[in-house]
Amino acid sequence: MPLSQVSRVKSEPMTPVRAIKRKKIQSDTSSSDEETPLASSPAKRTASGAVRMNGALEATTTSNGKRKAPIKRSGSGDKDSEDDAPIAKGKRVANGKAPRKPPKKKVKEDNDYSGGGEGSDDDKPIARKAPSRVKRKLKEESDADDETPSDDDKPLKRAPAKKTPAKRAKKEKNGSEAPLDKKNGKAKSEGSEEPAKKGRKKKEEEDADVFRWWEQQDPDGDGTQKWQTLEHNGVYFPPPYEPLPRHVKMKYNGKPVDLPLETEEVAGFYAALLETDHAKDKTFNKNFFDDWKKVLKKYPPRDSTKITEFNLCDFRPMYEHFEAEKAKKKAMTTAEKKEAKAAKDTLEAPFTHCVLDGRKEKVGNFRVEPPGLFRGRGDHPKKGSLKYRVRPEDITINIGEGVPTPKPNMPGKWKEVIHDNTVTWLATWTENVNGNHKYVFLAAGSSLKGQSDMQKFEKARELKSHVDRIRQDYTADLKNKLMADRQRATAMYFIDRLALRAGNEKGEDEADTVGCCSLRCEHVTLLPPNQLVFDFLGKDSIRYYNQVTVDDQVYKNIKLFKSSKEDDDDLFDRVSTSSLNKHLASYMKGLTAKVFRTYNASITFQQQLDMGTPEKGTVQEKLNAYNHANRMVAILCNHQRAVPKTHEQSMGKMRDKLRGLKYERMKLRHTLFAIDSKYKKKKQYAEDESDLDDDAIAEHEDQLKVKELERVEKKFNKDNEKLAEDGKDPLDDSVLKDKRKEVEEDFKRLKKERGTGKAVLKRERPTEKIEEAIEKLDERIKTFKLQMEDREAGKEVALGTSKINYLDPRITAAWCKTHGVPVEKIFSKTLLTKFPWAMEVDLDWKF
Structure with a gap:
């Protein structure tokens, strides 16, 4: 079913949600036929299953005016619900009652801590089995949609030096144009190697150290053993508490x-x-x-x-x-900061890397989070609780047999030392607030993490061959006489069409957050003739509020499920997450509700890019199209965020910068007018810059003066620091005084030029160079306006989460090669390190 234009219904002020103990979920009484694998349907070009909703495309579309065709699809306004990962057999471990030995399979991870730990998706255990490259077991990931964007959401400012291909195609003898290289979209030619640049040698050395696991025939070995040898130095404990000075007291x-x-x-x-x-x-x-x-x-x-x-x-x-x-x-001072950083790096250096199967691999979250107050997300009932200091006695270490046991960097002995090569964590402990397990894993760019990511997206791609049959079956079961099957079909409809998470059982002392299978009657309201209003707290206690039009049969089913029930009764009282995932696995090995979410996110993203990218647009116009497509996915998956507190301040700075660009352009125009008055009659120079009246010009020049005086003083102090380091005498204060005087004289001249329509540059330039500079400024102003539109459109949507967790990175890599957009403008250095296997994809690759 193609995605339709959608819009998030603006939610009204949130009312408190009651924390009501839910009834025990009944077991699924569906027939045994569910366990029989169904024949898969042939591969077809499928679409996301998102349903039509009332209006929000306009809220996220930027007006660049150069799209090939209007966007006809977008994600639903789904709000985050319960845990994304498939539910393990049995109930979750109660707070404070962890088993003696940590579980070797998947354990629900807490993303809701504050402090020094890494609360990202990298803190998930990797699935135990991993058969072959394409059909390996999928690693479960969860959202990490913090309100503040992470570094992964910030593009690199400068592209790294490109790696020289190992083999280059020979130029054809007949002199015809060389064939196109599918991997980078450039013509193959002989002798086209770029001259060596500064830092090239270091880059090549780094590339040589990368373990190219994706080129191996069987990167996962026998599918159960994850490593053969593992040696590391344990975890880094935070320093002990330093008492306050005696005079500082509460x-x-x-x-x-x-x-x-x-x-x-x-x-x-x-x-x-x-x-x-x-x-x-x-x-x-x-x-x-x-x-x-x-x-x-x-x-x-x-x-x-x-x-x-x-x-x-x-x-x-x-x-x-x-x-x-x-x-x-x-x-x-800069020197003091460098010294402090060097001392800190020296202390942490032994813990940053481990040796896995003879290879040096980077460790991810090697720091133990310090004690503090739990902050949580949303309306978490335990926020403010004390997080205890973690000690060696709380931590279990996993290392290879026969290697030295690491010594903690604080007094104490490890809780336990094990040698389990079927799991990928290096250390684990249980935090005291929620009783959740914490793990230390390898870094995002490691071979084990990369294999897990590739497995996840390959599993989502595999779903393309089965999704039509699954949709056909659950649509038919919407009318099934067996109530359990009818409820399961309705739940699958919501999971597929609204990208809801499956949900999980919750303890009484946990946040009252729900997912699809744990919805209560109070969470869904009927609006005749065929609309439903969802209102509940989803993952991280973020409110999900959405009004959506559904199929008539779905509407009838919800009405039936709610009949003769109280508000706090379960809507799907005959469906559990485990039974739902078991049913999905009968269609495809390893299929869970989570895979639907990844599939719908990636296929929606691919379709949005294909339809919305302007073929002949500028790089910024293409980036806006990319971000628009990402926003559609973020809306579909409900990766919303509160408007950042610094948004208005940030937009104000951008407006000031835009005014500065217009001011530069005005001064260049006035310089041309002073040289030759005929320029006033030329169309491209005749019109004045908008938003630049006399008051705005005076205010901008005053700001420039302050900044210039600060710059002069900083340079003076920095020069003196360098001289002191070299053992030389500092500059005399008269040097600073002369520099300040020069600045004052320059701005007096600018003040005299106000209102005259003429200007003189500090340094003379030919008219051709001035005209060229104005042309470049016109392009910069146009690009910057697009950036401002993009920033404003995305102020309530977290783009980083979908980019990190739900969008196949090969879509981005292929799109960048096809449209000539540097991937560094989209992926940060962290993401480039995380997805090296995706960067070598062919330019015509499709999800």
Whole structure:
């Protein structure tokens, strides 16, 4: 079913959601025929299954005016729901009741921590079995859609030196044009090697160190053993707590309190957040104070102060001390900062890499997250709770047999040392707030991570051969007389068409977030004749609110499922996530609800790019088309975010920069007018720049003057730092004074030129060069306006999550080669390292 124009219904103010204990999910009573594999349908060009919804294409479309055809598809306004990963047999481990040995298969990972750990998808365990290159077991990933964009969402500013191909095609003897190389879209020719550049040798050395696992015949070995030898130095523990100066103390009821170190440390966690939104949150404050009182009971104040009321606590002195320390750190010289970084790197160096099967591989999250206050996401019931300091006694280490056991960088002994080569984690422990397992894995660019990513996307591509048959079957089952089958078909409809997550059972002390299979009757409202309103808390307690038109039979089914039930009853009371995934596996090995989400995201993205990319557009117009397609996927998968607090400030800076470009253009025009008045009659120079009246010009010149004076002073101080390092005398203050005087004279001249329509450049330039500069500025202004439109359109959508987790990177690599867009403008250095196997795809590759 083709994607249709869609739009997210603007949600009304969110009402509190009751935390109601759900009834136990009944077992699936479907027939045994489900376990019989069905014949797969032949491969066809399929489409995303997203349904038509009321209107949001305009909200995300940028007006570049150069698309080949209007975008006719977009993702649904789906909000994030429960956990994305397939549910393991049995219930999840209750908080604080972890088994003695960590599980070797998939364990649900907590993405909701704050602090020094890496809360990304790289913290997931890799599936145990991995048969062959194409049909390997799919690694489950989850969202990491933080409100603030990660580094993965920032494109590189400069493209790295291109790697010289190992073999070049010979030029044809008849002198005809060389054939096109499908891998890079460039004509093959002999002797076209670029001259060596600075840094080229280092780049080639780095490439030589890359283990090209994707070129192996059987990169996964026997499918169960992940490695043969593994040696590493364990994990890096954060430094011990440093006590505050004796004069810095919190106050209680207006009087300073003498706290022991253990209690002072926890108080400092809250003091550091005093001016944030967390400190204004009632749940956060309550959980913090409850946990802090437990610490106070064990380590009471030395002066016998009884702390019983949160409102009487004054953490301001501690906060001001932390702010002063930040200011000192910010004021450090460049040399001091380099020295501090070098010392930190020296301490962490032994933990950054491991030796896997004789190869040096980078470790991902080797740092143990420090103690602090749990922040969570959304309306998490445990935000503000105390995260304990993790010690060696809490951690299980996984290394190869016969290799030296690493020693912790703090006092203590490991909880356990195991030698399990069927799992890929190096260390694991259980955090105390939610009882979730934490893992240390190899870095995103490692061979094991790369194999897992490729397996995931290959599994989604494999679904293309089966999706038509699956849709045909669940559409037929919408009328099945067996209620369990009818409920399962309706749930599959929502998972396919709305990209909902499957959902999972939740404990009473966990956030009341739900997925498709765990929806309650109160979460879905019927609007005759055929519309449904979904309103619930999804993953990370993000509200999902969507009004969608559905098939008549689906509407009738929901009405039937809700009949004779209370609001807090399960909507799909005869369907569980495990039974649903078991049914999906009967169509295709390894198929789960998660695979549908990855498939629909990637196929939608491919279709949006094919339809929306302007063939003859500029690079920026093509980038806008790419980001538009990504936004459609983000809407489909509900990767929304709150508008960043710095958005308006950022847009203000962009408007200032645009005004600066227009100011430059105006000055160049006026210079031409001063040289020859005939330029005033030329069309391309006659019209004044918009938004540049006398007041705007005066304000801009004042800002330029301030910046120029700051630049002169910074350069003066930097020059003196270099001279001091070389043991030479510093520059005299008169040098700075003369530079300042020059700046003052320049801006006096600019002030005299205001309103005259004429200008003189600081350095003379030929008219041809001035005309050329104006032409370049016109192009820069046009490009920058497109960037501003793109930034504004994406302020409520998190593009990084889909790019990292749901979009096959080969789509991006092939698109960049086809349309001549540098991949560095889309993928950060981190993503280029994460997806090296995707960069060598042919330019005509399609998902």
